[in-house]
Each structure stands twice: as structure tokens, then as C-alpha cells.
Amino acid sequence: MKMVRTLPCLLLLVSGFAQAAPKQPNILFIFTDDHAPHAISAYGSELIKTPNLDRIAKEGMTFERCYVTNSICAPSRAVILSGRHSFHNGQMTNGDVFDGSQVTFPKLLRKVGYETALIGKWHLKSDPTGFDRYEVLYGQGSYYNPRMKRDGKEVKRVGYTTDIITDLSLQWLKEERDPDKPFMLMSQHKAPHGRWEPALRHLGALDEVEIPEPDTLFHDYSGKTSSASQHKMGILEHLGDKRLMLQYSSQFTPEQFKVFDGYFRPRNEAFLAKRDSMSKEELTRWHYQRWIRNYLLCAKAVDENVGRILKYLDESGLAEDTVVIYSSDQGFYLGDYGWFDKRWMYELSYRMPLLVRWPGQIEPKSKNRDLTSNLDFAQTFLDLAGAQPDPKMQGVSLVPLLKGRDQKNWRQSLYYHYHEGGGHGVARHEGVKTARHKLIRFYEKDEWELYDLKEDPKELKSVYDQPEYAKIQGRMRRELDRLRKEYEVPTSVYQALK
Numbered sequence: 001m002k003m004v005r006t007l008p009c010l011l012l013l014v015s016g017f018a019q020a021a022p023k024q025p026n027i028l029f030i031f032t033d034d035h036a037p038h039a040i041s042a043y044g045s046e047l048i049k050t051p052n053l054d055r056i057a058k059e060g061m062t063f064e065r066c067y068v069t070n071s072i073c074a075p076s077r078a079v080i081l082s083g084r085h086s087f088h089n090g091q092m093t094n095g096d097v098f099d100g101s102q103v104t105f106p107k108l109l110r111k112v113g114y115e116t117a118l119i120g121k122w123h124l125k126s127d128p129t130g131f132d133r134y135e136v137l138y139g140q141g142s143y144y145n146p147r148m149k150r151d152g153k154e155v156k157r158v159g160y161t162t163d164i165i166t167d168l169s170l171q172w173l174k175e176e177r178d179p180d181k182p183f184m185l186m187s188q189h190k191a192p193h194g195r196w197e198p199a200l201r202h203l204g205a206l207d208e209v210e211i212p213e214p215d216t217l218f219h220d221y222s223g224k225t226s227s228a229s230q231h232k233m234g235i236l237e238h239l240g241d242k243r244l245m246l247q248y249s250s251q252f253t254p255e256q257f258k259v260f261d262g263y264f265r266p267r268n269e270a271f272l273a274k275r276d277s278m279s280k281e282e283l284t285r286w287h288y289q290r291w292i293r294n295y296l297l298c299a300k301a302v303d304e305n306v307g308r309i310l311k312y313l314d315e316s317g318l319a320e321d322t323v324v325i326y327s328s329d330q331g332f333y334l335g336d337y338g339w340f341d342k343r344w345m346y347e348l349s350y351r352m353p354l355l356v357r358w359p360g361q362i363e364p365k366s367k368n369r370d371l372t373s374n375l376d377f378a379q380t381f382l383d384l385a386g387a388q389p390d391p392k393m394q395g396v397s398l399v400p401l402l403k404g405r406d407q408k409n410w411r412q413s414l415y416y417h418y419h420e421g422g423g424h425g426v427a428r429h430e431g432v433k434t435a436r437h438k439l440i441r442f443y444e445k446d447e448w449e450l451y452d453l454k455e456d457p458k459e460l461k462s463v464y465d466q467p468e469y470a471k472i473q474g475r476m477r478r479e480l481d482r483l484r485k486e487y488e489v490p491t492s493v494y495q496a497l498k
Contacts, residue, residue, distance in 0.1 A: 024182040026322040033193035035328035037353045052307035060357030068330045076329035083378030083393030092419035098124035103390040105378040106130035112387040115181040120165040120188035141190045143197035144250035166305040191298040195249045198297035203263040206293040219337045223461030225447035232425035233341040236284040326355040343426040415483040432480040439476035
């Protein structure tokens with residue numbers, strides 16, 4: 001009799017558990033290199049229209065305050081994989097080799113049944129680990145006909161790299177993955193990283209457009225410490241012939257070269273014939289227009305290819321069960337302050353784009369203004385999958401924010417640390433940011449900067465040591481100390497406060 005009575009209860013219990021268990025969503029992470037939020041129309045860009053990225057924002061959530069822990073390519077990628085700051089995962093500079101034996105989120109996803117794949121830019125020197133399939137560019141990769149490594153073996157691809165990465169991503173989605181498993185696909189583009197070579201189909205697309213100049217194109221850095229003025233990323237002085245497409249970087253096929261060179265050569269010859277007679281202001285403006293057009297056209301190809309993947313998700317019926325995440329490894333200067341590149345803790349290189357679509361969970365057209373970071377990505381991916389994070393991970397899952405839950409105890413500050421030094425003349429520095437204020441310390445020079453982002457959103461004038469900001473300055477310095485302790489920053493990577 002006991003068995004007769006117990007069996008229905010067990011069946012109900014099992015049935016109830018099956019109904020309560022959440023389905024593991026597929027995760028598609030589309031990641032680019034150096035794509036500034038102010039080159040995405042969902043973030044209000046006046047430089048370019050990005051309708052496919054805008055679609056993710058329209059159907060999902062735009063994070064308006066997402067920041068990088070270390071604004072440079074390889075370290076940002078390592079933080080995303082490991083969920084730990086650079087000084088703990090070992091990838092403090094582009095020159096370091098990533099330790100693939102450490103715990104990363106793809107390894108933990110595989111433990112809970114996910115199939116994982118990485119296609120595109122890797123940039124971490126060691127071979128990828130934790131992936132069922134990978135095909136990655138060697139180093140930075142080229143815009144045309146890239147060498148790639150597929151599961152340890154070199155392959156040569158012919159075509160435009162942004163298209164190729166999408167082709168391979170779609171091939172894996174359509175033909176190579178196990179359809180009975182949830183997936184995590186990291187589709188990672190070289191674009192719009194330099195050196196900027198547009199697709200053949202886009203050559204001349206912006207010739208008749210005068211791209212608006214940033215109002216800080218001729219900024220003199222008078223409101224900052226000496227660090228900013230010692231840069232080597234000037235639109236006038238440091239772009240150089242290869243970044244200006246006066247010389248080419250890719251190895252073209254004869255057919256590609258005929259079209260590419262046929263477009264650039266006559267324009268280059270016309271410029272070179274008058275270059276010596278141009279003023280510095282005229283040269284700066286010419287450099288800016290040539291460079292920004294190429295940058296934006298590389299970004300245009302990314303947007304088109306995002307559209308291709310979104311279309312496949314719709315047509316295959318995968319869209320409803322797939323979380324789509326778009327981000328880039330950091331921000332980028334688009335002539336702002338007369339600069340290109342990144343590295344600084346100033347907003348335009350510090351802030352990164354983050355757009356997320358999750359059907360049925362995210363309120364369409366929603367925006368989030370909490371302080372978030374690439375440090376949070378690993379734990380977010382794991383939370384989406386129902387997997388436990390590694391105890392050493394230092395971020396916070398963004399899933400509650402995605403679901404619109406009010407997080408009263410959410411962090412109120414972020415810690416930043418740029419370790420490389422020397423690259424493009426940017427000194428090593430650390431800092432702390434709150435919603436309104438930012439404190440930066442160039443510790444090898446013992447120079448400090450403090451900004452009130454409400455009164456000075458473009459960070460034109462530091463208010464460090466100004467009497468009216470004394471209390472805020474003290475509070476920010478104490479917060480910097482607290483975050484060092486919270487994240488266990490080794491004293492070997494910075495000099496003690498004086």
C-alpha cells in the first residue's frame with residue numbers, strides 16, 4: 001500500500017521539478033575590436049547608422065554605463081574569459097601570453113551541457129581552451145584573405161575577414177554544432193580595429209559625406225596633467241601612411257588589388273601632390289576625414305554581418321531561445337582630443353558598448369544606467385546557463401538587471417588599471433569612477449586628475465586639489481583604497497600613495 005500511495009507523489013514531484021527547471025538558453029556573443037559606442041546609432045551616434053545593432057537595442061536592453069577594467073585589446077578579452085582583473089588572470093598587457101589552464105567561463109559552460117565555439121579574433125597568443133571548436137585569426141589578423149588556426153591547424157581563407165568570420169559562424173550554427181545541446185558561440189571580429197581597410201563593396205560610399213569633426217579635434221590638454229600632452233596617438237602626428245591607407249596592409253588577390261588600388265591610388269596621388277603645401281590644420285582635417293571614413297566603413301561591414309546572423313536566427317527558429325549580446329573590447333577615440341586609439345580612463349576609451357536581446361525576459365527598448373563592467377560578463381554567461389561561477393571570479397551577474405529587477409545594493413564605483421605603459425605614449429594609471437566623479441592617478445608620475453562628470457562631461461578640466469572639491473577628493477581617494485583591498489590588487493603593480 002505504501003508503494004501505491006508514494007508513487008503518485010513521486011511522479012508529481014518529478015513532474016513538478018521538470019516544469020520548474022529553466023531551459024538553458026543559447027548564448028550568441030558578438031564581439032568587435034575598438035568599436036566606440038559613439039559609432040553606434042543606438043548610442044546616439046551622428047557619424048553612422050547601424051540598423052542591425054539598433055535592432056538588438058530596440059528589442060532588448062542598452063547598457064549606458066558599461067566600462068572596461070583595462071582599456072586595451074588582449075587584457076579586456078582575458079577579463080571576459082576569466083571574470084578576473086588583469087593582475088589576477090595574468091594578462092596585464094598585449095604582450096603577455098594568456099594562461100589557458102586557468103578557469104574560464106567556456107570550461108564551466110561545457111560542464112553544464114553547453115557546446116562552445118569561438119570564431120574570429122582571439123589575440124591572446126596561446127591557443128584557445130574550453131571550446132569544442134575554434135577557428136581564430138593569427139594575431140591581429142588582416143582585413144583580406146586572413147591566415148586562421150582551426151583547432152590547431154593553419155588554414156587560409158580568401159575574402160573579406162568580417163564576412164568570413166560571419167560565414168564560419170553561420171556554418172557552425174547550421175551544420176557543425178549538436179542541435180540537441182544549448183550553445184555558446186563567440187563570433188569575434190577584427191573590425192573596426194586598424195589598419196582600416198573597407199570592404200570592396202563599400203569603397204567610395206562616404207566620398208560625398210563630410211563627417212562632422214569632434215569639437216575637441218584641436219584640444220590643447222591645458223586642463224589636464226602632463227600625461228595627456230605626452231600622447232603618441234595624434235590624428236596629425238601619429239596616424240602614418242599605413243593607417244591613412246596611403247600604403248596597404250593586407251595581401252590581396254590580383255582581382256581584389258585591382259579594385260582596391262584602383263579606388264585609393266588616384267586619390268592618394270592627388271593628396272600627395274599637395275601635402276607639402278598644406279598647413280597643419282588642413283593636414284589634420286584631411287587625415288581625419290580619410291581615416292574616419294575608413295573606420296566607419298569597417299564598422300558598417302560589422303553591422304551588415306550582425307544583420308546576417310540575426311536573420312538566420314529568425315529563419316531557423318532559434319531567435320526565441322537565444323540571448324544575443326553585442327559588445328566591443330573597449331571604446332575608442334574618433335578624433336576626439338585629436339586622438340585615435342584607446343588606453344586612457346577618460347570616458348570615450350573607458351566606456352564600451354553593451355547591447356543585449358533576450359526574448360521574453362528583457363523589456364524591449366529598455367536602458368540601464370547602473371555601473372557595469374566587462375568583469376561581469378563571465379558570471380552573466382554562467383548565470384544565464386544555470387552554472388555556478390568559480391569562487392575566484394570578481395564580477396557580478398547582470399541577469400537581474402536584464403530582467404529589470406531593482407538592485408538597491410548594486411555597486412556604486414568601479415576600479416580601473418592600465419598596466420602596459422609606453423604604448424601610444426599613455427602612462428600607466430589606475431582610478432575609480434562613480435556615477436558622477438572620476439579620480440585618475442598616473443602613479444609613475446605622481447599626477448592626479450579628478451573630474452566632475454556632471455559639470456564637465458567631456459573631462460576638459462581636472463578639479464583635483466581645488467578647495468571646493470576637497471571632500472569629494474578625499475572620499476574618492478578612500479574609495480580607491482577600498483577597491484584595491486576588495487579586488488586584492490597586488491602592491492607590486494602600483495606605487496604606494498604618498
